[in-house]
Amino acid sequence: MMEGLKIKRVSKTLNGIRIVDDVTATFLPGRITALIGPNGAGKTTLFHLITGELKADSGEIVYKGDDISKLKPYIIARRGVGRLFQDVRxxxxxxxxxxxxxxxxxxxxxxxxxxxxxxxxxxxxxxxxxxxxxxxxxxxxxxxxxxxxxxxxxxxxxxxxxxxxxxxxxYSLLLLDEPTAGLNPVMIKKVLEILERIVEEDKGKTIILVEHNMSAVTEVADWVYFMNEGKIAFFGRTDHVLGDKEVREIYLGM
Amino acid sequence: MNYILHLLIMIGIYLVLSYGLNLVVGFGGLLSLCYAVFYGIGAYASTLLMVKVGISFIPAVLLGIVIAAIFAFLIGVPALRFRGDSFVLVTLGIQMIVFTILYNWVDLTRGPYGIPGIPRPVVAGYEITSLYEYLILVGVILLFSLSVLFILYNAPFGLALKALRDDEMAAEGLGKSPVHMFLYAFVISAVFASTAGSLYAAYVTYIDPTSFTLDESIFLLAILLVGGAGNRIGPFVGTVFMILLPEALRFLGLPDTVAPNVRQMIYGLTLIVLMFLRPQGLAGEYRVK
Structure with a gap:
């Protein structure tokens, strides 16, 4: 059974601020799921929690059936979790x-x-x-x-x-933090194509995409989580989420 | 001629040291101020094994390596929890503690009196006495050390260390364990320090704790900073430069009354100017931070 990544009621407080607040989400293999939301919504922190750079205060992060939330980052990486950092590194x-x-x-x-x-x-x-x-x-x-x-x-x-x-x-789970930011249109197109190819060729692979480029999101992601103030505010098909009134007001400024 | 042979032997011993330390400082990016500790442990361990237990040179060197490696492991486990400035301070503390023990545990080390009359090394039934023979012994051990270290430098092991050095978070995200890799590097470098220590003790036939002080650790670190760390040529350039420069300054013809002080000042000034001109070292590509 393909289980993918399951985040169960995960919370994280840093410096007195609840950056990730009771987040529950499932990312299934064989597809690209986008994670969008305003700056400071907690998307990158959620990535830190998945890769083990930060430890969740509560909740479970289950990948391929195992709780990985207590493991060290290098062990999580060896279990197939790879990450593209926002600041490239x-x-x-x-x-x-x-x-x-x-x-x-x-x-x-x-x-x-x-x-x-x-x-x-x-x-x-x-x-x-x-x-x-x-x-x-x-x-x-x-x-x-x-x-x-x-x-x-x-x-x-x-x-x-x-x-x-x-x-x-x-890696079997790819966490991509703004992969298209700073790239020219030709490269963006190439990168999106390879992402689609990865999940098409290997149905066991899961991709989570944090992106502010909405045309990229609509192009490759079928499902979208919308995060705001540490919470998952909305989940659904890409066109539904991007068409939602709240999402348009808070995030897209329309 | 004897003077040149002596310099060559000392350069050989310091090459073993600097290429070993390169694994920690150049590849790992960890500024260790306690490398002289393992140099000293090697010297004392092999000497005491020869003088008090009466075993011969080669087994004493090998046992010294084992003892130094155990110490490196015990020191590395807590020290490698730290990075950057904190790591420098922790290794400084370790250096001070071990020196104090060597200096004050008179029953074992004879403390400040030192251990004189260290037997000359006997290799395969042949006693090494002349400078030429010492040079060959040092050369053989140097060649062996370099061939092992160069394999490690080029192996995925060396690459993983450099990746961790450049960006620990990104390298850990690629599945590299910082604790394990740095600890391997720390212990392996101690093995070579210990080998060099045994060679040194058997060469000068007298050791006391003042050869293994913080000054010595700083000198070894300076070799890498001057020559360039993290590659195969830097430690050679640094060792030759740092050992020959003070010798060259002897020939300046300074008046005897001020000569030693002026030499020290020129030596210091050269290092300062060098850091301005080549912060990555004479033959370095990576700048140790």
Whole structure:
């Protein structure tokens, strides 16, 4: 049974402010669900709670049947939860190639003894992932910059790199915090296309999209959660939510 | 000639140290001020094992490594809960504690009296006595150390450390455990410090705690800051520069009465100017923060 991500009555208070307030939501695999709402609504904090950067004060976060709300961030990542950060967070002092490569090895390969006890495996693995890395770099149009330090790229390029790194990680749940912000229209189109392709090709994958770009949301998301002041204010089909009077007043300014 | 051989031996020992520390400072991005602790533990452990227990050089070095690794683990577990300035201060505290123990536990270490008459190393039944032989011993151990470390630098292990250094939150989001990776780096670097310590003790045949002070830890860190951390050439440039510069200043022909002080000042001034001109180090690509 495909269970996806279930958030059950999760709350979080930071500095006396209830940033996430009794949120219950389900994100099903095989589809892109958007999470929209005004700045400060708690969307990014909800992402922090899912990835374990913050711990919920109460409630459960269940992914593939397990409560992950008490786990450490790196363990949650190993369970298949990957994230695109709002502030990109590429590794500035690594090359473009190494940035993507850093997502390709599991903990066994990254152990210090692996190159000594499994030398030939490692060589083969590095050969294999090279093609994978270049296919993702090609996809985002950065393959001819493979040797440049990521810190030297423009913001838009860093975002593309972060997307390539995330895709290379092979995660089953993708949390995307404003993936199209700062990209040009051609790249936006490409990124949205790959998101649709991901869920089409693998029905086990779940994508949650935080976005302020409503045309992107209508294009790829079938379902939308609207968040306001820490609460889920509205959930439904994209056209229903975006057509709602309250949503239009609070968020879209119409 | 003996003078040059001596310098080469010292450079060899310091290369083992700086390339080992590079794993923590350059790859991990953690400014450790207690590296001399593991240098000292290696020197004392192998010396005491040779002098008091009577085992020979190679087993003493290997046991010294085990002891230093255990200490690194015990120190690393609490210290690596901290980052940035806090980590620097915690390692400073550790450095002070261990020095005080070495200095005051007279029954074990003879404290300030030091341990004289450390036996010369015997390798495969052959006693090493001349400077040439020492240089070969240091060279062999250096080559072995570098081949192990360079494999680690290039392996996914090194890449994961650099990723954690650049952005811990993003790297953890890719499934890398900061605690485990930093602890591995900390313990592995201590292994090389300990090896260098044993070599040093067997070379000078006398040790006392003043060789393993905070000054020494700062000097080792300065090697990496000057040469450049996080790559394969920086520690070499830094070690050669930091060891040869004070020696070169001896030949300035300064009047004897002020020479040592002026040399120290030129040395300090050079470091300051260098940080202005090359904040990432002479051969560095990454600027340690």
């Amino acid at each position: 590429v590794f500035d002092n690594l090359t473009v190639f190494d940035n993507v490569a850093s997502a390709c090895f599991d903990q066994e390969v990254e152990s210090p003894w692996y190159p000594f006890v499994k030398c030939s495996h490692l060589k083969r693995k590095i050969r294999e992932i090279k093609d994978v890395i270049y296919s993702y770099l090609n996809f985002v149009g950065l393959s001819d910059m493979d040797n440049i330090y990521a810190g030297a790229l423009s913001y838009g390029q860093q975002k593309l790199l972060a997307i390539a790194r995330l895709l290379a990680g092979g």
